[in-house]
Every structure is written in C-alpha cells, then in structure tokens.
Amino acid sequence: MPTDTTRMNGPAIHAVDPWARGNDPLPARHQLLSDDERAQLAKIASVVRFRKGEQICHEGGAADAVFNITSGVVIAYRTLAKTEHVVSFLYPGDLFGLSEEGRYTNATRAATPVVAYKMPLAAVRHILDRNTSLDVDVIIKLCGELREAQRHALLLAQKRAATRLAMFLDLQERLQIVRGEPAVEIYLPMDRSSIAAYLGLTLAAVGRAFRTLLSRNIISTRDRHHVKILDRDIFSGLADMHLVQNTKKTHGRL
Amino acid sequence: MPTDTTRMNGPAIHAVDPWARGNDPLPARHQLLSDDERAQLAKIASVVRFRKGEQICHEGGAADAVFNITSGVVIAYRTLAKTEHVVSFLYPGDLFGLSEEGRYTNATRAATPVVAYKMPLAAVRHILDRNTSLDVDVIIKLCGELREAQRHALLLAQKRAATRLAMFLDLQERLQIVRGEPAVEIYLPMDRSSIAAYLGLTLAAVGRAFRTLLSRNIISTRDRHHVKILDRDIFSGLADMHLVQNTKKTHGRL
DNA sequence: CGAAGTTTTGATCAAATTCAAGAGTAGTGG
DNA sequence: CCACTACTCTTGAATTTGATCAAAACTTCG
Numbered sequence: 013m014p015t016d017t018t019r020m021n022g023p024a025i026h027a028v029d030p031w032a033r034g035n036d037p038l039p040a041r042h043q044l045l046s047d048d049e050r051a052q053l054a055k056i057a058s059v060v061r062f063r064k065g066e067q068i069c070h071e072g073g074a075a076d077a078v079f080n081i082t083s084g085v086v087i088a089y090r091t092l093a094k095t096e097h098v099v100s101f102l103y104p105g106d107l108f109g110l111s112e113e114g115r116y117t118n119a120t121r122a123a124t125p126v127v128a129y130k131m132p133l134a135a136v137r138h139i140l141d142r143n144t145s146l147d148v149d150v151i152i153k154l155c156g157e158l159r160e161a162q163r164h165a166l167l168l169a170q171k172r173a174a175t176r177l178a179m180f181l182d183l184q185e186r187l188q189i190v191r192g193e194p195a196v197e198i199y200l201p202m203d204r205s206s207i208a209a210y211l212g213l214t215l216a217a218v219g220r221a222f223r224t225l226l227s228r229n230i231i232s233t234r235d236r237h238h239v240k241i242l243d244r245d246i247f248s249g250l251a252d253m254h255l256v257q258n259t260k261k262t263h264g265r266l
Numbered sequence: 267m268p269t270d271t272t273r274m275n276g277p278a279i280h281a282v283d284p285w286a287r288g289n290d291p292l293p294a295r296h297q298l299l300s301d302d303e304r305a306q307l308a309k310i311a312s313v314v315r316f317r318k319g320e321q322i323c324h325e326g327g328a329a330d331a332v333f334n335i336t337s338g339v340v341i342a343y344r345t346l347a348k349t350e351h352v353v354s355f356l357y358p359g360d361l362f363g364l365s366e367e368g369r370y371t372n373a374t375r376a377a378t379p380v381v382a383y384k385m386p387l388a389a390v391r392h393i394l395d396r397n398t399s400l401d402v403d404v405i406i407k408l409c410g411e412l413r414e415a416q417r418h419a420l421l422l423a424q425k426r427a428a429t430r431l432a433m434f435l436d437l438q439e440r441l442q443i444v445r446g447e448p449a450v451e452i453y454l455p456m457d458r459s460s461i462a463a464y465l466g467l468t469l470a471a472v473g474r475a476f477r478t479l480l481s482r483n484i485i486s487t488r489d490r491h492h493v494k495i496l497d498r499d500i501f502s503g504l505a506d507m508h509l510v511q512n513t514k515k516t517h518g519r520l
Numbered sequence: 521c522g523a524a525g526t527t528t529t530g531a532t533c534a535a536a537t538t539c540a541a542g543a544g545t546a547g548t549g550g
Numbered sequence: 551c552c553a554c555t556a557c558t559c560t561t562g563a564a565t566t567t568g569a570t571c572a573a574a575a576c577t578t579c580g
Contacts, residue, residue, distance in 0.1 A: 090420060093502075097423045099416050110409075117413065140402070147401040148394065154408040155364075159371065161415035162353050166344060168422035169351045169466030171537075173568070204527060212423035217568055219528050236527080236577085248347075425569075427536070458559060471536055473560050490545085490559080521580105528575070536567080543560065550553085 022054035023080040023129045026105030028190065030155040041190045043105075044149040052144065053080075056135035062122040069109060071119035077130050078109040084126030085201040088118040089209065098210035100160065101202060103191060107153060109133075123202045168212050176211045177221040178250045181231065181239060197240040204236070276304035277311055277334040277383045279403055280359030281410045282444065295444045297359075298403040306398065307334075310389035316376040323363060325373035331384050332363040338380030339455040342372040343463065352464035354414065355456060357445060361407060363387075377456045422466050430465045431475040432504040435485065435493060451494040458490070 025044040045053070057080070062068055068079070071090060079086075086102040099118050102108050108120055140147055167179045181198055189195045200207070208218045225231045230246045233239050243249070279298040299307070311334070316322055322333070325344060333340075340356040353372050356362050362374055394401055421433045435452055443449045454461070462472045479485045484500045487493050497503070 092420065097420055099419065117416075147405060151401060151404055151408065154405065154412060158408060158412045158415055161412055161419060162371075165353065165415060165419045165422055166346065166351055168419055169463075171466070171567085209423075212425070214569060215527075216529085216570080220568085223528080425535090468537060469559075470538080470561085474536085477560080523580090524578085526575105526577070528573105530571105530573080532570085534567105534569075536565105538565075539563095541560105541562080543558105545558070546556085548553100548555080550551105 022050035023057055023131070024050065024082075024105055025080065025107060025149055025153055026191070027149075027153045027156045030152060030159075041105075041192070044152060045146070049144055049146050049149070052139055053129075053131060053136075056139075057129040057131045060128055060130045062126040062128070064122055064125050066122045066126075068120040068122060068126075069116045069118070071116060073116050075109060075114060075116045076133050078107060078133055078136055079120075080129040080131070081106050081108070082127040082129065084128075085123040086126055086128075087121050087123045087202060087206055089121065090118055096209050097212070098202075098206055100157075100164065101206075101210070103187070105191070110154075123206065164210075172250070173211070173213055173217045173221040174224045175250045176213065177207075177218065177225065178230070178246050180207065180211060181241065182247045185241065197234065197238050200237050200239060276308035277385070278304065278336075278359055279334065279361060279407055280445070281403075281407045283406060295359075295446070298406060299400070303398055303400050303403070306393055307383075307385060307390075310393075311383040311385045314382055314384045316380040316382070318376055318379050320376045320380075322374040322376060322380075323370045323372070325370060327370050329363060329368060329370045330387050332361060332387055332390055333374075334383040334385070335360050335362070336381040336383065338382075339377040340380055340382075341375050341377045341456060341460055343375065344372055350463045351466070352456075352460055354411075354418070355460075355464070357441070359445070364408075377460065418464075426504070427465075427467055427471045427475040428478045429504045430467065431461075431472065431479065432484070432500055434461065434465060435495065436501045439495065451488065451492050454491050454493060 023045065026041050027044055028041045059082075060079075062084075068086065069075075081102055081104045083104050086106075086108060088099040088102060088108060089096050090099060091097070101123065102120075108118075109116065140150070163183060167176055167183070170176045170179060184200065185195055185198045188198060193199075202210075204218055205215055208215045211218060213221070222231075222233070225246075226233065230243045231239050231241055277299065280295050281298055282295045313336075314333075316338075322340065323329075335356055335358045337358050340360075340362060342353040342356060342362060343350050344353060345351070355377065356374075362372075363370065394404070417437060421430055421437070424430045424433065438454065439449055439452045442452060447453075456464075458472055459469055462469045465472060467475070476485075476487070479500075480487065484497045485493050485495055
C-alpha cells in the first residue's frame with residue numbers, strides 16, 4: 013500500500029522542521045519544496061521503477077545520481093565482511109544517493125516495488141549553486157536523517173534483543189504516524205532478515221525477541237508484516253528491564 | 267594539547283567535501299567558512315570556557331545557542347533509563363547544539379578543558395536566511411556528521427567487543443589524521459567509561475577487549491590515553507574474525 | 521501440489537553482563 | 551615529598567543472553 017502523499021507532479025521531500033519550537037505532541041512533517049522548486053527538479057528528473065528485491069545502487073559505485081522515493085520502501089545497507097548491515101529504511105518523501113564522497117557509501121535495494129525520481133547529481137548541484145532556497149530544505153532533511161541515525165545507534169547500544177526490537181517497533185510506529193499513515197497497527201514492509209540486519213542481531217535472535225514480546229502480551233501480530241502494540245509503556249518498560257526483573261515488575265502483566 | 271588550527275579570529279568549521287571526486291588516499295578536510303562569513307559569525311559569537319567534566323547542554327533543555335569548538339573535546343550523550351549513551355565525541359572545528367527540534371536532543375559535557383564560540387540560535391538563523399553561501403557549508407558539515415553517525419551504528423552492529431574496540435580505534439585514528447594531527451599514536455581524551463558508553467559495552471567488557479588486543483600484540487598502550495596500533499591489518503582482520511578463528515589465522519602473529 | 525525460500529524453534533556453546541574485589545592513578549593536604 | 555583518600559580501571563567467578571548449527575513449520579509461487 014504505497015502512500016499517495018504526492019500527486020505525482022514532481023519530486024517531493026518530506027521532513028520535520030528541526031527548529032520549530034513548541035511542545036508538539038507529535039512533530040509535524042511537511043512537504044519542503046515549493047512548487048517552483050519541484051518544477052525545477054522535475055525538469056531534470058526521470059521516473060524509475062524497481063521490482064521488489066532489485067538492487068538500485070552499488071556500494072562504492074560512482075555516485076552520479078540522487079533518488080527521491082515516490083512510493084515503496086528502499087533498504088540502504090552496507091556489506092562488511094560478507095555481512096549485510098542495514099543502515100536505514102527509506103520511505104516516500106525520502107532522498108537517497110546523497111551524503112557520499114564521489115561514490116555511494118551505502119548500497120540500496122528495493123524492499124517493495126519502488127517508484128522514484130532519479131536526478132543527475134551534476135544537475136542537482138547546479139540548482140543548489142544557483143541558490144534557490146533549496147539548500148535550507150536539504151539542511152532540514154539532513155538534520156532529520158542525522159537524528160534518525162543517532163537514534164539507530166542508540167537502539168544498537170541496547171544489550172537486550174527484546175529491547176532493541178521494542179525500540180525498533182516504537183521507531184517504526186513513530187515514523188508511520190509522522191508520515192500521516194493510520195497507525196492502529198505497525199506495518200513492517202521489510203522481512204525478518206532485514207530487521208535482523210538493522211538491529212545487529214541474528215535471524216534467530218529476532219525470532220526469539222518477537223516471541224518474547226508476544227508471550228508477554230506486549231505485542232500481537234496479524235501476519236509477519238503487521239504488528240500491534242498492546243502495552244503502550246513497554247518501551248520505557250523495556251529500557252530499564254534489567255532493573256525490572258531483579259526488583260518488582262512495574263506493569264508487566266505476565 | 268588542544269590544536270591551534272585556527273588563529274582565534276572567529277568560528278571555524280572543518281569538514282571534508284562530500285562531493286569531491288577523486289580517489290583520495292585520505293579525504294582532505296578544510297576550513298569551510300570564508301573570512302567574510304567568519305566575520306559575520308564572530309559578531310554574534312561569544313567565547314565560552316568549560317572545565318573538564320563540566321556540563322554544557324542539558325538533554326531536553328531549550329536549544330537557544332549553537333557552539334563551535336576552538337579547543338578541547340566535548341562528549342555528546344543521551345541518558346536512557348539512567349544509562350548514559352555517548353552519541354559522539356566532538357573536536358575543534360566541530361559544531362554542536364545543532365540538529366535539534368527546539369530543544370537539545372543530546373546533552374553535552376566537556377571531556378577536557380574546552381574553549382568554544384557560543385552563538386545565539388536566532389542570530390545564526392538570521393544569517394542563514396540572509397542567504398550567505400553559509401548554508402552549503404552547513405550541508406557539508408551535516409553530511410559529515412551523518413556519515414559518522416552511520417559509521418557509529420555500523421560499529422555498534424558488531425557482535426564482538428574486540429571488533430568494536432578495534433573499529434573505534436581505527437575511527438579515532440582516521441579522524442586524528444584528517445584533523446591534521448600527528449598520528450604515530452592515537453590520543454584518546456575520553457576515559458574508559460565514555461568509551462564503554464560509546465561502544466555500547468560495559469566498562470568490564472572494554473577492559474577485556476583492550477587486554478585482548480594487547481595480548482595479541484595488535485596494539486600497545488603508553489598510558490590510558492595513548493594507544494599505538496601495531497598491526498595495520500587488524501581492522502579488516504577483526505571484521506571477519508568469526509571466520510578467522512574457525513579457519514587459519516591470516517596474519518595474526520600470536 | 522510440490523519446491524524453494526523464509527521463519528520459527530531447539531540444543532549447545534561462546535561471549536558479554538553482573539557483581540564484587542583487587543590494582544592502579546590522581547589529587548590533596550600534611 | 552610522601553602518605554592518604556577518592557576514583558578509575560582491571561581482573562575474577564558465576565550467570566545470562568545471544569550466536570551457532572541444524573532441523574522443523576510456515577509462506578509463497580510457479
């Protein structure tokens with residue numbers, strides 16, 4: 013179910029304003045580009061499609077284009093010692109092929125069927141230089157990606173597998189809400205092995221972590237791609253689990 | 267030994283160009299700001315000093331200023347369930363207090379005595395809006411930080427403690443070289459507990475990892491803050507250690 | 521319906537956590 | 551300058567958790 017946030021009239025970048033003050037219950041995300049900017053980009057962009065599982069960028073390949081996702085989900089990953097590490101999951105409104113050094117640092121692959129805009133790097137740089145207010149948009153987007161990368165690191169710093177998984181689900185739900193999609197249940201487009209690669213765990217460990225959360229009635233699953241969170245407090249609950257299990261259970265209905 | 271890269275005549279941002287093509291053996295880092303930009307920023311900046319260990323920003327506190335390090339090292343961290351997680355180590359030429367959402371997402375603390383420029387956020391935004399080419403500099407800087415955060419995540423995805431430590435040392439050395447400092451030995455300004463918090467390990471595990479590398483003659487230590495890498499290939503060696511120990515040792519002199 | 525791929529589950533093993541005690545380093549003041 | 555204290559760091563022993571290897575259940579798809 014790719015979202016149709018954009019009416020297909022050009023590239024679209026979605027992000028939350030990093031400066032917006034105010035105690036938002038939920039940070040608001042908007043379309044960053046003005047019609048004019050979209051038009052400019054549209055002129056240099058071409059629409060490309062990828063089948064599920066199809067490779068898009070090769071790690072270390074010459075970075076000659078930037079992509080902007082219209083629909084579908086993309087996996088950015090790196091391969092270290094024959095092991096794939098998922099760097100991030102990219103959704104419609106996201107940019108990739110960016111933040112390189114002449115060559116792609118991350119490889120990318122379609123997690124679902126993907127439609128995207130492809131823009132030659134040279135042309136994009138040219139527009140940036142001509143100094144549209146576009147660079148501010150890019151800054152905002154980068155801030156968002158940076159925050160997400162740091163949150164990913166925070167997740168990976170957790171020692172318990174169940175904690176990592178809970179944080180991951182929490183993160184996915186949050187992103188889903190921010191994207192404006194219904195969030196009664198969490199949609200996980202990627203398969204277990206990608207989740208494992210994102211969590212820095214083995215397939216087996218992810219499986220067990222799911223079973224742990226399930227058996228404690230913290231989550232329920234409709235199928236492998238749809239999870240519902242039953243206990244809203246698990247996240248904080250799991251974060252200090254090491255205390256929880258030694259002392260009294262705070263709110264864990266076991 | 268704070269480096270005196272800058273002659274103290276205003277804020278300075280150091281970063282590597284993410285677009286610079288070419289198969290650099292080592293990516294070059296330069297001072298991004300023009301004299302004009304530095305002058306503009308200097309007008310709104312004030313010099314601040316912090317003692318070792320002193321708290322600079324509070325997590326969640328109102329983000330009203332941006333800092334630019336002149337000398338010393340700053341630790342950016344978050345506290346989750348009473349546990350500190352180090353997000354990054356910041357060096358002269360780095361920016362912090364950035365990439366927030368009205369409030370600081372990371373707390374910051376001086377790892378060594380620190381001298382920095384403090385710039386009111388409002389003024390910085392104003393300059394950005396007045397559209398100096400400064401925003402491109404910010405983009406470059408953000409790309410760098412993003413790359414580093416992703417590398418951190420990659421490190422944290424490693425399962426073996428010794429591997430994480432080796433990657434950390436490699437990273438520190440790389441940064442040191444890029445900063446233009448002599449790199450015969452690696453200088454680690456932070457103490458073990460901060461390293462542990464950065465690596466997502468316990469203090470004990472970090473200690474053991476050090477001892478492992480030492481006993482295998484992969485590194486040597488002059489004191490707790492100075493490490494020398496003896497075997498240049500360990501990094502790649504450790505990255506696929508799980509293979510190495512099952513098969514033949516490739517180049518490990520044990 | 522069967523076959524390939526993916527995911528769960530099980531048993532064993534290795535590695536990191538935990539808890540706790542013992543070295544090593546500062547840092548302070550006599 | 552040395553001794554004393556506070557702190558950080560290392561080391562040790564028992565426990566827990568995840569990795570590993572392998573087999574069984576489930577999906578998907580031709």
